[in-house]
Amino acid sequence: MKKFIVDRRKFLRSFFYALLSFQLIYVFVRLLKIKIPQNTQSDLYDAGDISFFENGKMYPFGSAHFFLHRFEDGGFIAVSSKCTHLGCAVQLKADSLQLECPCHASAFNSKGEVLSPPASRPLDYYPIVFKDGKVLVNIAHPVRRNKFEQAQIKYI
Amino acid sequence: MKHSIARFFLHFHPKKVRAEAIRFDRTFGLGGIAALLFVVLFITGMMLRFAYIPSAGEAHDSIVNLQQEVLFGSLLRNLHYWSAMSLVVVAFLHLVRVFYSQSIFEERRKNWIYGLVLLFLVLSANFTGYLLPWDQLSYWAVTIMTNMLTYIPFVGNGLADIIRGGDVVNENTLLRFYHFHTGLMPFLMIFFLSVHFWLVRKSGGVALPAGTDKKMTDVNPHLVYKEIIVALILLLAIFLFSVFVDAPLLEKAKPLVSPNPSRAPWYFMGFQELLMHIHPTFGAFIIPLLVLIFFISIPFLKFTEIKKGVWFYSSKGKQLTILSAVSSVIYTFAFVVLSDTVLDLSNRLSGWPSIISTGLLSSLIYFIPVALFILYLKRNKQACRMEIIIAIVTFILAAYITMMLTGSLLRGEGMQLIFLI
Structure with missing residues (x-):
């Protein structure tokens, strides 16, 4: 097995990818959370x-x-x-x-x-x-x- | 130009393969069959989009219209429906095949994870498609399934609301499922399928046991012929089945009237059956989570010896597989019947908090004998770690299938066991 070393470059790169993925997931979840207004008269x-x-x-x-x-x-x-x-x-x-x-x-x-x-x-x-x-x-x-x-x- | 299409398709394979690798009983062609079913689903699905209207008012009518007014409309829908159902079965069998032929270790373990992701996508795609006819069957199946999610602690309600787009299944849910089913799911599946295929080639194709004949043979025609024959037989079978057997379509969904009994889609019936005996926090969350973690971790465990491509690892492995499968079916079925009749913990211990009585206690009653059985295999049968893992996986799969069949076939009105009424 290769030894698993995390240097600064690798760390920053993974950090950037993780940030980007979370951003995408967050945007998508917010998109799904929209309440599409139903034709409700009153509560x-x-x-x-x-x-x-x-x-x-x-x-x-x-x-x-x-x-x-x-x-x-x-x-x-x-x-x-x-x-x-x-x-x-x-x-x-x-x-x-x-x-x-x-x-x-x-x-x-x-x-x-x-x-x-x-x-x-x-x-x-x-x-x-x-x-x-x-x-x-x-x-x-x-x-x-x-x-x-x-x-x-x-x-x- | 004439051969360029053929040349493109041959990129899925190397130019030469080992003669032993293309024997039909190494893989039963299950991966290829699943891929072909995906293509059939993609094409028929694209065509169905022209006839289907994704709104609660018109969805059901548009399907009735397709079946009655459009030339071969019924056949088109049947092809899509039966291919989708076959895909669930074939994808599951493919998982079973790669597991028992020991093809998930070392360089193939990454592909095992991608395979699990694809199985999840196949089930999600099937489930989101299940709602689209908007009939009594699909409406209540999706209601039940999304309500199972609400039992996941902390995030369950939020998750179910996000999937449904509200707190009940309604028009928003239909539109949402339509876009999942015809947009996101196919896109993700094509992406993961590509990775899946690429990783198969990268790890050297079908796993072969050490010491098999190293003779090489040309892919074209030896493998290509086999593939074409399997593909033609499959297409013919699906086609004939779709001509004679119609996909079910009940009356239009009535959100005020639940049919008796209401069932989840058949492949999720194992969970619904489990929920009848064990508290939802265990049945819908803890147990599935543990099983999932176990399945993901199998190829990452440490084994003294790995025998890639050897069915059931050893002859003892095969013997234990059969023993575990039979024990699991009998034991699980007995537990289901006893839990409904003799034990009846939820009524008997109605004063207790239900998480203790039907949760912890039920789980312990089921799992302690299972643990003893595994211990027995280890002590008395001298099973090694790999054989134990094979036995556990067999036990889980057989238990799920038993519960799925019991819930689907042996329960009638009010979800009572039909032979006890």
């Missing part, structure tokens, strides 16, 4: 009048990718329909408050907590604001969480 999705939602029921909003649940005590939570296992769309099981993933059989309750694996994390939830008697869901900012907390439920 806030108007789900409807507060009075419309009955206590203890769950309402699917398929095209906006969330389920809105109103608890028995009147609180709201909007859980994402994107399964935390591998990203499939969970569906509401008929006659129950349970969400099931058709891909790999993960199940979640209405708060988004995992009932059965392979998913290991609760479903993301969306922040809710109330305005003029309407429920507005901030669909642009799903919140990742590792467990359900009471503070995630919004009251009027």
Whole structure:
């Protein structure tokens, strides 16, 4: 084997090449990071009048990718329909408050907590604001969480 | 002028080669077949570009239109599709061949690295092409695969977002994949293929064992004839297959409805199967990373003796290969079934943090017996280091293939094992 010697010339040359490569990679990554503007109207999705939602029921909003649940005590939570296992769309099981993933059989309750694996994390939830008697869901900012907390439920 | 094209192609070969080097069972022509498939893909791909519209609204319709309205449109797409699938298989077999015929050491070890890079490019090109039909199959396969990336610690989410151009698979992803598939990937592949070919010649062509007959023979016609025959048989086979078997095209992608079950592309099903048993941090990150590091480092390890070109290194090497392959298939399949039924760690230990129960514990349950098996080979079979490496590689490859086949063929609705329902 040849002996590996780094003299000044070799060092500067490799340093220059490395710098150039990093520059190229950096430019390319920044290029891929562009957010191509979608035709989004607003971050806030108007789900409807507060009075419309009955206590203890769950309402699917398929095209906006969330389920809105109103608890028995009147609180709201909007859980994402994107399964935390591998990203499939969970569906509401008929006659129950349970969400099931058709891909790999993960199940979640209405708060988004995992009932059965392979998913290991609760479903993301969306922040809710109330305005003029309407429920507005901030669909642009799903919140990742590792467990359900009471503070995630919004009251009027 | 008449011969200048022939002369150009003959630059891939020297004027004379050793007669022993061109025996078909030295290489099975796998490298050449892969290169030819790349050419077929390049040409059919260029033609498909004229018919395809890379937008979520029109992609699926443009393919339906190609298949129904264009003369031989369906055949063109089938050729591209089946060549791409064959290329994954052939590239993998080529890797298996160079490894078992001990052709990756010393002057060839740089080419082993380039080969791994090319395998990665073949898989990426295939995967980015997978999305383009924008049907239910491709949409959810890409959703699942890009979500596997999110399990890589720290950088996973950022990486997946960069690849998708957003946090879900959408129109941006389609456009991005189209440009990866038809621009960047072919460009990189041509570059790395050139280096790959050049390094093959630089290291003296096909690796031959010491002591084989040194007789030289003319490349033209002896090797050229063989190559032409293999190429014609391959083209005929792909062509006939494409005439009779259509590439799948399901209904247009519906981002709100996941099919049951949803699968990654078949060559990534091994990972999806692994993720069903082992925590994602291990299944999608630690284990693949360790395997990759191991594969890269093989030709750089120190061996007492290297026998270039000798299949399986020795007769004991061959025996251990068969033993490891059979053990790996049986053991891995048994682990999959037991993990689904008896062990069921995620439910049984639901109070524990999942990284301990399905992560560390599952990995240990799988790997401790494997380590004991390797130790047994070393102690009781007196296997040397090279034979141990061969056994480990065989074990890994056979385990992956077992998981891939189990996930693809033996799982039905809800990803349940079909024979347990």
